Structures are given as C-alpha cells and as structure tokens.
Amino acid sequence: MKTQFVIDSDEYKGQLNLALTIKSGQTSQPAWLQRNGCFIELVEIDGIHCLIKAKQKINDLYAPLEIIAESEEKVDEESVRSCIMNIFGLYDDLDELNNYLNKDPKLAPTIDFCRGLRLFKAHNTFECIISSISSANCSIIRWNKAIKDIKKKWGNKYNFGSDTFYTFPSPAYLQKVPEHELEEMQRLEDTLPKDYVFEKNLKSCGVGYRAKFIIKTSEMIQNNINIKKLDKESYKKAFDTLLELPGVGPKVADCILLYGFGFKMAFPVDVWIGRIVSELYFNGKEIKPPKARLFGMQKFGDYAGYVQLYMFHYARKSGLLETLKK
DNA sequence: ACGCAGGGCGATA
DNA sequence: TATCGCCCTGCG
Structure with missing residues (x-):
C-alpha cells in the first residue's frame, strides 16, 4: 500500500529546513538514510510498519514537504500526517521562537544560522532511550553504528523493493540478549560448532561498558517503569523517573525528555x-x-x-x- | 604508538 | 554536596 501526500508551508508556523533538521546531529535517534534527495526510515504508525520517504526541495525553506508512506497494510493518512508533523517539529512555531531569540542579544545571532531548523523528534521512544544511553561519553559515529548493529542483530527485517530495514527490538527482547562473548558462549555451550563466531552479543555492537546498562534498563522498562505515560507527567517527575535507569544521568535524561517525549523546557547540557x-x-x-x-x-x-x-x-x-x- | 575525548557511576571526604 | 578515577573505543 502506498500513501502519498504533501505538507504545505501554510500548515505550520515558520520555515522548514528538512535536511538541516535531520542532519544537525541531535542525540535521540540515528540519522535517517539519505538517497536521491530523500530521507528514508522505517516508522511504526498505529502498529503498522511504514517505510517513510520525506523530501523537500533544497534552497527553499517554504517548499512543501513531500511524504510517501509504504506499508503492507493500509495505514490512516491522518495518522501518518500527524506522526510526520511531530517528528519534524512542525507543531512548533518558529516565527514565535525567532521573536523570542531576537530579544536576547546573545541569541539573536543564532537566527541566521538556524533558519528552518527544528527539533527532530524520535519516532520510537524506547530506541531513543537506548540511543541516548549509548551516546553518553561516545562519538555520534560510534553510537549510530551501535544502534544500527543492534537493529540488524535483533530487529525484525522488512524488505521494501531492494531495500532492507530493521525495527528496533522491544525491551522484552533486548533484556534477554547476551551481554558479551562469554555469556553468548555459555548459552550456546551444547550446540556450539567448532568455528562459531561470537557476534550476537551487545558488546560486539560497540557499546562498550554501556552493555550492562542497556540490558538492565530494558529489564526495568519491561518490568517496573512505565514509559508510556511519561509524557503525561510533570517535567520534574519524568526527569526523576528516567534517572532511575542505569546509564541515564542528567544530560541523557534531558535528551530523552526533549527528543523522545517533547518536553521543550529540557536543557540538555553536554x-x-x-x-x-x-x-x-x-x-x-x-x-x-x-x-x-x-x-x-x-x-x-x-x-x-x-x-x-x-x-x-x-x-x-x-x-x-x-x-x-x- | 598512545593519549585523549565523551557522560555516568561509585567511592571518597 | 562536590570531586575524582574509572569504564570503552575511535580518532589524531
């Protein structure tokens, strides 16, 4: 099934620079795949996995945003539209923001450099949490690769034409993966071929010492901590809740709150x-x-x-x- | 080669 | 409550 529509600039306030928004190196989710001027990602909408292609003509910050959503089942167009509006920060009023920035002499100079730049929200909050934990004390290239590896090893595979995409594994699944080679080996002891290569463990994804944080956090989200309702809480309460997760300190918590849950008063300090x-x-x-x-x-x-x-x-x-x- | 950058944690005062 | 050494890996 293919759903196709356009979001015109009169449907939101201010400008949009899609490429800048996606590529400005924000901590919350890996960069979307870029091909032929399109940005592509597998996004779950109403429980249906959709391949989203987003395109905007370059050098025109009022150019319409062209969206194509492909999925096996039919997906509601309005759901796709509001999901996209949220991901690319199109519910935010950039005209109002610029007015605010203009009043502060320290911030006014940022305006010219950031026209059409919006907060690029995560489409999967659990992935956002694990990405943010992986990003701590780590370069963007490194944690992006780690997330890609995790998806490839334990996500569900979706083929769209010649392209292959993977979902991010659920907390229930991720809490059970082996932390390192030794653990992987111990689990396979009886059935182990002589030339087995140990690569289905978290450390092999390059997350380093964060592997145990990731497993424990997955376990807590699966069993104790309900992240579904976090956006209904106050900022303070949501912040304190996230701090309970291992590997989550103030900076990571604020990234998760800002990019994963839309708390705009969060100020992540690296x-x-x-x-x-x-x-x-x-x-x-x-x-x-x-x-x-x-x-x-x-x-x-x-x-x-x-x-x-x-x-x-x-x-x-x-x-x-x-x-x-x- | 090897030292450093990057947040969170646990131990210390 | 603040400070410090350590965790892991990619990069210069």
Missing part, C-alpha cells in the same frame, strides 16, 4: 553546551553542567530545548566552537 553557556552568559568563567542546566531552564523556560539546539548549531557554524576548544 561539555559543549556548558562551554557555550559559560562563554555567552558568564564572560568565559567556567560553569559546571548542573549549574548550566539550571541556568538554562530558568532563563529560557519553554524555549530551553530550542535554545540549546540553536546555540550548538550556531557555535559550530560561526567558529565559536573552535575558539572554545583550547
């Missing part, structure tokens, strides 16, 4: 955001992450998530980041 805040608002005096986080949340309120996104992209593109490296 070393870079910490340095940028110190530079812009404290004359370069070092502000430690917990302080920077509180400062950001108090100063920017419901804009905190966007401010963090815009600050980082601005710092990267303006050369500020380079000067902060030393």
